Amino acid sequence: MSLSIIEPVDDKFSPLLYTTLTTGSTPASKSPAGGSGGPASSAGGSAAAVVAAGGAASSNVAGSVEPRTPTAGPQNKQLQNVKGDHPSKAFLQSRSISLVDMYIDNSEPSENVGQIHFSLEYDFQNTTLILRIIQGKDLPAKDLSGTSDPYVRVTLLPDKKHRLETKIKRRTLNPRWNETFYFEGFPIQKLQSRVLHLHVFDYDRFSRDDSIGEMFLPLCQVDLSEKPSFWKALKPPAKDKCGELLCSLCYHPSNSVLTLSLLKARNLKAKDINGKSDPYVKVWLQFGDKRIEKRKTPIFKCTLNPVFNETFAFNVPWEKIRECSLDVMVMDFDNIGRNELIGRIQLAGKNGSGASETKHWQDMITKPRQTMIQWHRLKPE
Numbered sequence: 001m002s003l004s005i006i007e008p009v010d011d012k013f014s015p016l017l018y019t020t021l022t023t024g025s026t027p028a029s030k031s032p033a034g035g036s037g038g039p040a041s042s043a044g045g046s047a048a049a050v051v052a053a054g055g056a057a058s059s060n061v062a063g064s065v066e067p068r069t070p071t072a073g074p075q076n077k078q079l080q081n082v083k084g085d086h087p088s089k090a091f092l093q094s095r096s097i098s099l100v101d102m103y104i105d106n107s108e109p110s111e112n113v114g115q116i117h118f119s120l121e122y123d124f125q126n127t128t129l130i131l132r133i134i135q136g137k138d139l140p141a142k143d144l145s146g147t148s149d150p151y152v153r154v155t156l157l158p159d160k161k162h163r164l165e166t167k168i169k170r171r172t173l174n175p176r177w178n179e180t181f182y183f184e185g186f187p188i189q190k191l192q193s194r195v196l197h198l199h200v201f202d203y204d205r206f207s208r209d210d211s212i213g214e215m216f217l218p219l220c221q222v223d224l225s226e227k228p229s230f231w232k233a234l235k236p237p238a239k240d241k242c243g244e245l246l247c248s249l250c251y252h253p254s255n256s257v258l259t260l261s262l263l264k265a266r267n268l269k270a271k272d273i274n275g276k277s278d279p280y281v282k283v284w285l286q287f288g289d290k291r292i293e294k295r296k297t298p299i300f301k302c303t304l305n306p307v308f309n310e311t312f313a314f315n316v317p318w319e320k321i322r323e324c325s326l327d328v329m330v331m332d333f334d335n336i337g338r339n340e341l342i343g344r345i346q347l348a349g350k351n352g353s354g355a356s357e358t359k360h361w362q363d364m365i366t367k368p369r370q371t372m373i374q375w376h377r378l379k380p381e
Contacts, residue, residue: 005309012342113213113234114139114173116152116198122188122224129183129191129224133166133198134179135176137231142202142210147171149203150212154181157195157216158273168203192220200234242343242378243268243304245330247283249347249364250371251321258285258316260326260347262297262308263373269304269342276302279342285314299333313351321365323351330378343378353379 115137121130133152142148149170155163169175184196199214213234248261262281271277278301285293294312300306302373316324325348332340345353349365352358360374 011208046065063115069377093099098189111236112138112140113236115231115233116200116215117231118198119227119229120196121223121227121284122191124188127185127187129186129219131181131183131196132220133177133179133181133236135174135178136200137174139173139175139212139234140201141173142212143171145171146289147173147247148212150200151203152177153199153201155197155199156183157197159194168293177340188224194219202305213237241267241269242380243330244375244377245328245343245345246373246375247328247347248371248373251364251368253318253368256317258265258321258324259311259371260314260328261311261371263330264305264307264309265330266305268306268330268378271340271342272300272302277304278302279306279334280331281308281310282331283312283328284327284329285316286327287323291327292324324348325351325361341381343380345376 002194015036032318050280067106117134117137119132119134121132122128123130131154133154136152137146139150149168150172151168153163154165164181166177166179169177196217196219197214198217200212202210202212204210215232215234217230217232244267245265246263248259248263250259250261251257252259260283262283264280265279268277268279278299280297280299282294282296284291294314297310299307302307325346327344327346329344330342332342334340345357347357347361349358349361352361354377356374360372360376363372364370
């Protein structure tokens with residue numbers, strides 16, 4: 001039996017350093033064409049938003065507002081905060097380090113996408129974090145007019161569900177928001193395990209809003225008693241790196257057996273708060289768009305570099321081998337919620353998920369009875 005191993009071209013591949021948030025419900029309605037649900041816009045004025053850590057929260061916007069859809073007045077959004085006991089100091093410190101590792105990329109920005117000016121203050125008496133988003137500077141033009149319609153999305157990671165947004169500033173590359181957000185009921189110890197995420201978008205009325213740039217600030221690194229003010233360079237969101245999977249293919253025409261061996265994965269995307277994932281692999285044998293047979297590996301707890309060493313055999317006639325494919329999905333197991341996709345590949349002769357996957361399949365066909373081993377980069381979808 002001969003063995004062929006193909007390494008990826010880029011050996012500087014690194015694990016995920018931060019996570020880009022997905023679009024969800026916001027205080028303003030989505031545009032009919034399926035935009036990302038940005039906030040209402042304004043030519044001036046200020047706004048204040050409140051997030052209560054112990055219960056519901058409301059986002060109250062005052063001033064001249066140009067909403068996406070007609071409204072009778074200010075819009076209130078109720079948010080239910082995540083519940084939980086206060087962890088120990090040692091746990092908070094280790095958790096903060098994990099969050100920094102998960103979200104922060106210390107490399108230099110690949111391109112200049114502007115800066116954002118904001119300040120932080122902590123009300124010790126009322127256990128409230130006060131965030132003031134002041135202005136943006138030198139943002140890139142996203143519209144044909146040579147300007148942008150920027151707004152800022154605010155999140156305290158790792159809580160991805162509850163987020164607030166500034167108003168849209170029309171046709172400007174140097175927006176002045178001057179908006180204040182209150183995060184109520186956050187003891188100072190709890191804030192040590194949070195990462196402030198500011199993500200600047202360009203609003204688009206008829207399509208998905210464009211990402212301009214983002215900034216991550218671990219609050220464990222900030223002295224909130226000093227009421228600090230920051231100018232931070234925005235970084236363009238990194239392309240979603242999901243990790244890599246090493247697998248082998250072998251086909252025996254004599255007994256019509258297709259063998260897939262899942263050997264190991266490396267640098268998987270972290271899906272859990274501890275900076276790890278609980279990965280397993282799910283495989284579907286498909287003919288065209290029809291799923292025929294499913295297999296899956298055991299779950300590997302708390303790792304981004306699992307060693308699977310699992311082999312699956314499928315009965316595939318020689319005359320059908322060019323028409324079938326293997327949909328290989330690396331999943332993150334969740335005890336409570338829904339299991340999440342980490343990344344996937346499609347191994348196929350015609351419609352593989354990439355040139356690497358198509359070549360691997362073709363090598364298997366042209367070299368029957370030989371085990372072909374290859375690394376593949378996982379795709380987010």
